[in-house]
Structure formats: C-alpha cells, structure tokens
Amino acid sequence: MLNNFKNEELVKVQGKLFPVVGGRLRLAHEDNSNLSIETKVISYDGEVAIIQAMVKTEKGCFNGLGNASVKRDRVLSNAILELAETRAIARALRFAGYGVEYTGYEEVENQNQKIDNESATKNQLLDIFSFAKDINMSNEDLKEIIVKTTGKEYTKDLTKKEAKTILNILTKIKNRGDDNLVM
Numbered sequence: 001m002l003n004n005f006k007n008e009e010l011v012k013v014q015g016k017l018f019p020v021v022g023g024r025l026r027l028a029h030e031d032n033s034n035l036s037i038e039t040k041v042i043s044y045d046g047e048v049a050i051i052q053a054m055v056k057t058e059k060g061c062f063n064g065l066g067n068a069s070v071k072r073d074r075v076l077s078n079a080i081l082e083l084a085e086t087r088a089i090a091r092a093l094r095f096a097g098y099g100v101e102y103t104g105y106e107e108v109e110n111q112n113q114k115i116d117n118e119s120a121t122k123n124q125l126l127d128i129f130s131f132a133k134d135i136n137m138s139n140e141d142l143k144e145i146i147v148k149t150t151g152k153e154y155t156k157d158l159t160k161k162e163a164k165t166i167l168n169i170l171t172k173i174k175n176r177g178d179d180n181l182v183m
Contacts (some may be wrong), residue, residue: 005019005027006026009084010100017102018105019104019105020032021086021089021106023098023099024094024099025088025089026064027093029072032057032058033058034054034056036055037054037056038056039053039054039088042065047070047071048067048069049069049080049081050066050067051085052065053066053088053091054092055089057096059096060096060124062092062096064087064093065088066084066085066087066090066106066109067084068081068084068087071116075159075161077151078151087107088105098124100106118158118159119158119160120155120163121163122147122162124164125156125158127163127167128163128170131167132170134174135170145166145169145170146166149162149166150166
C-alpha cells in the first residue's frame, strides 16, 4: 500500500521510507464513508503516556497502543500525550490495513537519535527566518513557537529534526492563516 502514499506523506530515514500518520489517515478517510477514531488514556503520570486508539472502518474495529515518555521523546517532551495518541492512531490504522507492511515514522524516529541530534543546517535556519518573514511573523512570536516546541532559546541550537518541525508549524500557519498555532 506504500504506493498509495503521497511523497509528502513519506519520510526517509537511513535510506528507508516510512509513512507518517497523516498519510494513513488520508487513505482511511478516502476508503470509508463512516470512519471513526476514538482514543483513551490508559496511563499518564506526567513522565510516561500510554494511549489506546480504536479505529472503526467498514472492515471492522482495530485497536492500537501508543506510548511516549519525557525521557525517550525529549524533543516533544511537552506533548507526550499527543505523541502517544498519534502513535496509537498510526498503529490502529496500520492494523486496519493502511500501510500494514510499513512501520510508521512516528514509531521509529526516536531510534535514530544520532541523526535526530545533528545540528540544523544553515539553509534550514535561513528558511525558518525567511518563512517567518513571508508570513509577517515577528521575531518574538517565532521565538515563542521555537521555545514552546523545542525548549530551546536560540535557533543555532536547533537540530535538523527540530528545524523541520518548526518549518512544518510555519507551513501550517501559512496554510491556515492562523498565527496563533501552538503544538
């Protein structure tokens, strides 16, 4: 089913392609007139979150569990409930047959800490400032997004992955016309 994913729904890590949950969601919505997704917090103690997702498609009900922890998922430690939920939904959709033969990007990204911790490139940093300028975002608002998303004060301290996340947020803001988007 990988052939049905759009290019922007695939992430390459160490030469392998992994679909993002958004791709699985798009495929599920296209295939089902009455798609339903419910999530439930199984456990959350401020440090570790475990979420269960139940996806109802025309083929049946499919469950998936997702977890996230402050320690393992440092970059998104302020959003571990959301990350665990995303992982649970990705797994449930995978069990429902959407990209079943491929592990989701959300599940493998943290196994590649060496890649994730490489410093952002000069071009990424230039793109962040250029993009912010294009959408008339002040430096203060940009800094607020960076701090809330990564916990870092300075763009020079961003990793490649964090820079990509910031660029994705700026893209969403541009597409929605919402300059108050916060993760």
